Amino acid sequence: MNTVVAKLQRQFQDYLVSLYQQGFLDNQFTELRKLQDEGTPDFVAEVVSLFFDDCSKLINSMSRSLERPENVDFKQVDSGVHQLKGSSSSVGARRVKNVCISFKECCDVQNREGCLRCLQQVDYEYKMLKTKLQDLFNLEQQIVQAGGAIPQVNIN
């Protein structure tokens, strides 16, 4: 039993570290994990869930704004990018945030093609992160079910 828990914990730790190393997550995710405890074991999952909902909603509305080449509402797109950048920054979604930086630049110069590319990229990145984090939370759940504690992972 103990070795099952230890193995799962090890798996969890390695997986989490790899997400940081591959640039999916940054220090803000670590900050969020600090706010989670036995009393609030789903805090991080809840926050990122809100974030992913936000992503989906904002991407849809920006997509509509960019749809017709002769009538792009860049102000609306800029507002969407700003919100997306803010929330991705708040959860530590590093890759999503970085795409938003490029996205904003395209918006500033009213480059519709550039915006469309960034939109596609941001969509890809948030969905990728969603999958990765789902795997992470599944590992967490397995650890808890096996009677273990979620390891505090130090990211250097």
Place this chain on the structure above:
Amino acid sequence: MAVGEVMRMEVPTGGDLTVSSPDLHVLAVDDSIVDRKVIERLLRISSCKVTTVESGTRALQYLGLDGNTGDSDLKDLKVNLIVTDYSMPGLTGYDLLKKIKESSTFREIPVVIMSSENILTRIEQCLKEGAEDFLLKPVKLADVKRIKQLIMRNEAEDHRTLSHSNKRKLGEDVDTSPSSSHDYSSVKDFPSSKRMKSESDIFSPFI
């Protein structure tokens, strides 16, 4: 320490030496649902009571500053601190700050501005209007802890200056008019949160 002495307002009769500080009630204003969730947790973990609203307009409604009598069923606790995002649609955090400071009822409530953008003129503008502090997003636990300490320290000073009438006037000047007599040329040298720390040191001559 002086702060510890002031905070020991209720000494438990059981002889327990733990100091209990009264909980702050914080009104957090942010249009982002993600940020509201995060700031709420940050504040709760720091032992604050929290009410979150999604706009400056809603915040004014909550406080009863919109011309109506206020949400008396919601407003069961006095607000000790307002933490607000700067960039919000409609009423910005800056607009909200101004309205609060213009109100005779609420101007004493400290207001902290949060922003994802580190724009010096923005920071200066908020401080000039009476903001207690300016936090750069994403907000971390250390930021909230620091703000809480600052607010608790100011509240403790208010309690102390109440009993020393001749010191009271000086205390008020220090606490509520950060813009009037301080030189902001040093602002350029420090990143926002560090500079804030040095300024709060200036504001606490009694400690």
